[in-house]
Amino acid sequence: MLKINNLHVKLEEEDKQILKGVDLEVPAGKVHAIMGPNGSGKSTLSYVLSGRDGYEVTAGDATLDGEELLDMEPEERAAAGLFLAFQYPVEIPGVGNMTFLRTAVNAQRKARGEEEMSAADFLKFVRAKAKDLKIDADMLKRPVNVGFSGGEKKRNEILQMAMLEPKMCILDETDSGLDVDAMKLVSEGVNALRDEGRSFLVITHYQRLLDHIKPDVVHIMAAGRIVKSGGPELALEVEHNGYADILAEIDA
Amino acid sequence: MSTAVKMQAALISADARPASGAWLADARADAASRLAAMGLPTRRDEYWKWTRPDSLISAVADTAEVLDYEGEEPLFSDVDRLKVVFVDGVFSAEESDALEGEGLEIERLADAAAKDIHWAKDLYGVLETRGQTPVNRPIAVHNTAMATDGVVIRVTGALSRPVSLVYRHEDANSDAILHSVIRLEDGAELTLLENGPAAARFSSVLEVDVAKGAAFHHVRAQGRDHDRQAITHVFARVDAEATFKSFTVTVNGKLTRNECVIDIVGDNAVAHIAGAALGDGAEHEFHHDDTVFITHDAVACESRQVFKKVLKNGAKGVFQGKILVKPDAQKTDGYQKSQSLLLDDDASFQAKPELEIYADDVICSHGSTTGAIDEEALFYLRSRGVPTPIATDLLVLAFLADAIEEIEDEDIAADVTGRLDAWLARRRG
Ligand SMILES: Nc1ncnc2c1ncn2[C@@H]1O[C@H](COP(=O)(O)OP(=O)(O)OP(=O)(O)O)[C@@H](O)[C@H]1O
Numbered sequence: 296m297l298k299i300n301n302l303h304v305k306l307e308e309e310d311k312q313i314l315k316g317v318d319l320e321v322p323a324g325k326v327h328a329i330m331g332p333n334g335s336g337k338s339t340l341s342y343v344l345s346g347r348d349g350y351e352v353t354a355g356d357a358t359l360d361g362e363e364l365l366d367m368e369p370e371e372r373a374a375a376g377l378f379l380a381f382q383y384p385v386e387i388p389g390v391g392n393m394t395f396l397r398t399a400v401n402a403q404r405k406a407r408g409e410e411e412m413s414a415a416d417f418l419k420f421v422r423a424k425a426k427d428l429k430i431d432a433d434m435l436k437r438p439v440n441v442g443f444s445g446g447e448k449k450r451n452e453i454l455q456m457a458m459l460e461p462k463m464c465i466l467d468e469t470d471s472g473l474d475v476d477a478m479k480l481v482s483e484g485v486n487a488l489r490d491e492g493r494s495f496l497v498i499t500h501y502q503r504l505l506d507h508i509k510p511d512v513v514h515i516m517a518a519g520r521i522v523k524s525g526g527p528e529l530a531l532e533v534e535h536n537g538y539a540d541i542l543a544e545i546d547a
Numbered sequence: 548m549s550t551a552v553k554m555q556a557a558l559i560s561a562d563a564r565p566a567s568g569a570w571l572a573d574a575r576a577d578a579a580s581r582l583a584a585m586g587l588p589t590r591r592d593e594y595w596k597w598t599r600p601d602s603l604i605s606a607v608a609d610t611a612e613v614l615d616y617e618g619e620e621p622l623f624s625d626v627d628r629l630k631v632v633f634v635d636g637v638f639s640a641e642e643s644d645a646l647e648g649e650g651l652e653i654e655r656l657a658d659a660a661a662k663d664i665h666w667a668k669d670l671y672g673v674l675e676t677r678g679q680t681p682v683n684r685p686i687a688v689h690n691t692a693m694a695t696d697g698v699v700i701r702v703t704g705a706l707s708r709p710v711s712l713v714y715r716h717e718d719a720n721s722d723a724i725l726h727s728v729i730r731l732e733d734g735a736e737l738t739l740l741e742n743g744p745a746a747a748r749f750s751s752v753l754e755v756d757v758a759k760g761a762a763f764h765h766v767r768a769q770g771r772d773h774d775r776q777a778i779t780h781v782f783a784r785v786d787a788e789a790t791f792k793s794f795t796v797t798v799n800g801k802l803t804r805n806e807c808v809i810d811i812v813g814d815n816a817v818a819h820i821a822g823a824a825l826g827d828g829a830e831h832e833f834h835h836d837d838t839v840f841i842t843h844d845a846v847a848c849e850s851r852q853v854f855k856k857v858l859k860n861g862a863k864g865v866f867q868g869k870i871l872v873k874p875d876a877q878k879t880d881g882y883q884k885s886q887s888l889l890l891d892d893d894a895s896f897q898a899k900p901e902l903e904i905y906a907d908d909v910i911c912s913h914g915s916t917t918g919a920i921d922e923e924a925l926f927y928l929r930s931r932g933v934p935t936p937i938a939t940d941l942l943v944l945a946f947l948a949d950a951i952e953e954i955e956d957e958d959i960a961a962d963v964t965g966r967l968d969a970w971l972a973r974r975r976g
């Protein structure tokens with residue numbers, strides 16, 4: 296599904312290399328997790344994959360189902376099935392959440408040559424998905440993420456994911472800021488989407504989320520590279536011992 | 548002879564003025580002599596620094612091709628209203644409704660002028676004259692002298708339906724000089740709708756007297772004909788416990804200058820003035836100027852100015868707004884917001900927000916900003932699959948939203964938003 300090969304990325308405006316040769320492959324239907332110290336480049340990787348401005352790819356590439364991702368505009372990547380749940384969802388005053396969702400759903404349908412959803416069908420669809428995530432009508436009416444609590448923003452990300460039904464979902468610290476119940480809700484939302492044809496890349500600092508969303512593989516990222524990969528037990532090791540041992544082992 | 552040429556004459560002779568009964572003839576003569584004394588605006592006037600008066604007063608009258616609206620129903624078509632239609636500034640009895648209604652006296656200025664005694668005498672040119680300080684507004688004075696028609700409206704109750712002034716434009720080389728006078732008696736309520744380009748060159752004056760506890764709501768849509776020019780003045784006096792709310796939407800137009808002068812004279816009154824303007828200078832010039840002067844001369848009054856402009860491809864925006872708080876106007880709550888969204892480097896926006904405060908117990912704020920599309924928000928939308936042009940337009944509408952929210956009637960607000968959306972969509976192709 297997602298193949299990242301020797302990806303090197305620097306900031307466009309500064310001479311600062313952030314990703315220094317990332318290699319990663321997430322097969323269809325699998326859940327991979329990335330853990331790693333603050334500032335190791337996890338969010339940068341997710342932004343570069345989704346096409347945010349401000350980065351320069353100096354080497355390497357990334358493909359989604361064989362298609363070269365890095366040549367596409369962000370909206371083309373989305374239409375191709377890539378989705379990023381932001382670490383910091385953006386507030387958009389003046390744009391109603393519902394309008395936003397409908398525009399996004401219909402834009403993707405159009406890009407895929409499908410018919411736009413009728414207003415009535417859309418309403419039914421969004422209500423059903425919102426209910427699963429305990430998102431009330433008020434949150435749908437309000438401007439996108441404006442005045443939402445941290446946890447509400449994260450649930451809103453998962454609502455978008457549920458509605459857009461992407462095939463490659465990247466979740467950047469979707470668990471941060473969630474209370475225990477919300478964590479369960481969000482995890483259930485993610486698990487409900489798990490499917491043979493859909494893959495997940497879950498960025499997190501905590502084992503807790505991975506109790507709910509069981510990963511197939513856990514990667515450790517440090518200083519702009521994937522330095523170690525293993526099974527779910529790797530997350531437990533990080534939880535207990537931090538990164539020191541792992542990093543020391545690599546340096547050795 | 549065009550208005551432009553007549554205006555250049557500056558001193559308007561008695562024969563040039565439209566024939567009218569005694570009271571109106573006096574008001575016109577007074578205006579003509581005031582105009583002779585003050586002269587026409589020139590490029591050197593500070594007040595006209597950013598909007599060149601040249602095309603308004605030059606001898607060469609610019610024409611404006613009539614836009615093909617391709618069958619689109621004009622704004623307010625669905626509203627149950629009393630329609631008064633002017634075609635290139637000339638009243639059309641055929642297209643207008645009967646000028647009557649419960650709690651309402653309404654007649655053409657031309658008819659009111661034929662009478663020797665009329666209540667409008669106390670207002671016509673009176674609020675306009677009051678509005679000549681601290682700066683001269685010669686084009687309004689010219690309008691008082693030369694207006695060919697308009698309506699005079701007196702409201703004594705709460706009207707069941709809005710009065711809708713429709714300004715159609717059919718002649719590419721037309722002038723319209725319209726002057727309307729509106730008096731809301733104590734506790735009366737009126738919604739006034741205005742829409743259409745009116746003429747190639749349009750001069751409009753509205754004098755609005757809102758008595759105690761009365762409520763005046765005004766929604767105006769200026770026509771989309773590309774080369775039309777409009778200079779409008781609203782002069783309002785707002786008495787105690789009264790509400791004055793005015794909103795204008797402007798899309799296209801070679802030159803628009805909307806001046807609004809509001810005097811708040813009674814305690815606990817509310818005055819809001821808002822505008823949303825959208826201009827694309829790619830194929831046609833676009834210049835839009837909002838010039839507002841609000842005077843607080845009473846206790847515990849609220850005023851709001853909310854002006855938003857979206858400009859691209861060389862489109863120009865101007866805002867001059869002032870709040871003057873007189874020494875006795877304690878507990879004034881004054882707020883002024885003027886923002887422009889520049890979609891490229893060619894567009895420009897000039898703003899002069901001013902506060903002049905002589906009372907000590909007041910809350911007044913103003914903010915004028917010039918900005919570009921929020922890149923973070925744009926990326927967020929695009930990452931959800933929304934193509935850049937659609938995402939940009941969503942953000943444009945979002946930017947205009949708080950001006951449009953100033954429209955009291957939700958259906959009308961939704962209609963205005965819908966049309967702006969359609970205009971943006973047409974441009975996307
Ligand atoms: N636009 C930028 N300007 C300057 N530095 C940047 C920029 N974007 C990223 N960086 C730097 O790149 C490094 C990687 O940042 P990134 O946000 O990818 O880390 P992260 O692994 O997601 O960290 P966290 O766990 O704290 O979310 C950091 O040192 C960060 O300061």
Ligand SMILES: [Mg+2]
Nearest residue numbers: 337338339382
């Ligand atoms: Mg991060």
